[in-house]
Amino acid sequence: MDKISSGITGFDELTDGGFNKSTVTVLGGTPGTGKTIFGLQFLVNGAKKGEKGIYIALEERIEDVHEFTESFGWDLISLAKDDMITLHQYKISSLEEKMSLAQYKKAEPPTTKDIFYALKQELDSNKYARAVIDSVSLLKLAGDSEKETRAELASLLRYLKLKKLTVVLIAERLSNGDNYDFEDFLADSVIQLRDYPSNEERKRGITVLKMRGSKIDRTTRPYFITDKGITVYPTEHLL
Ligand SMILES: Nc1ncnc2c1ncn2[C@@H]1O[C@H](COP(=O)(O)OP(=O)(O)OP(=O)(O)O)[C@@H](O)[C@H]1O
Numbered sequence: 001m002d003k004i005s006s007g008i009t010g011f012d013e014l015t016d017g018g019f020n021k022s023t024v025t026v027l028g029g030t031p032g033t034g035k036t037i038f039g040l041q042f043l044v045n046g047a048k049k050g051e052k053g054i055y056i057a058l059e060e061r062i063e064d065v066h067e068f069t070e071s072f073g074w075d076l077i078s079l080a081k082d083d084m085i086t087l088h089q090y091k092i093s094s095l096e097e098k099m100s101l102a103q104y105k106k107a108e109p110p111t112t113k114d115i116f117y118a119l120k121q122e123l124d125s126n127k128y129a130r131a132v133i134d135s136v137s138l139l140k141l142a143g144d145s146e147k148e149t150r151a152e153l154a155s156l157l158r159y160l161k162l163k164k165l166t167v168v169l170i171a172e173r174l175s176n177g178d179n180y181d182f183e184d185f186l187a188d189s190v191i192q193l194r195d196y197p198s199n200e201e202r203k204r205g206i207t208v209l210k211m212r213g214s215k216i217d218r219t220t221r222p223y224f225i226t227d228k229g230i231t232v233y234p235t236e237h238l239l
């Protein structure tokens with residue numbers, strides 16, 4: 001397996017050297033666990049090595065992304081100007097927004113196929129090495145039926161691999177429990193970010209649940225979000 005460094009301090013030690021190149025990783029977590037920060041840190045690290053990346057936001061506003069990454073000193077604005085990172089806000093409604101009111105009244109809402117097609121077009125350039133989709137949970141909401149959404153998502157993931165992209169697919173989790181969905185089966189790797197009560201403070205833990213073709217440490221390890229981004233402590237225990 002060709003490895004690419006994640007850029008998350010301490011994370012590569014859990015995964016025998018980082019992400020596997022040209023694979024899809026689901027990054028699941030409850031609210032505020034640092035999923036978006038993790039995804040952007042992965043892109044910034046690639047950009048520093050000359051690997052171009054794209055961040056596709058379905059929910060986060062790009063302006064907010066700029067603002068909240070300021071404290072990490074990543075300078076996304078310069079990286080975007082230099083064409084190293086593309087921040088793309090894709091709204092499910094954007095297909096509708098392009099229409100005039102008269103067209104809109106007549107038009108059918110976009111179908112699952114329309115939405116996935118638009119997304120593929122966005123990624124249809126050979127310039128990107130890394131991509132983050134934030135989040136797959138929202139993408140799935142756009143689907144007309146679970147059957148169709150699953151088929152389209154599977155097709156999208158095959159397409160991304162064909163394009164040799166290394167992808168982080170952010171997934172919203174409603175609880176810390178083992179609540180999986182079909183993207184976890186489709187993906188090559190699954191990482192879970194969790195937030196645990198511990199006396200008065202809460203602790204954060206990261207678990208690598210699967211990574212096809214790699215030796216992994218499946219112990220839940222503590223991680224912290226600081227002004228430097230996310231840092232994992234790969235030899236420490238949570239409690
Ligand atoms: N400089 C910083 N130092 C410490 N913690 C920070 C810093 N910047 C952000 N955070 C923490 O990071 C968390 C938010 O991270 P992020 O937005 O990546 O989470 P998320 O999992 O994407 O959330 P959501 O599910 O709402 O999209 C917040 O809980 C915030 O407290």
Ligand SMILES: [Mg+2]
Nearest residue numbers: 035036060134
């Ligand atoms: Mg987020």
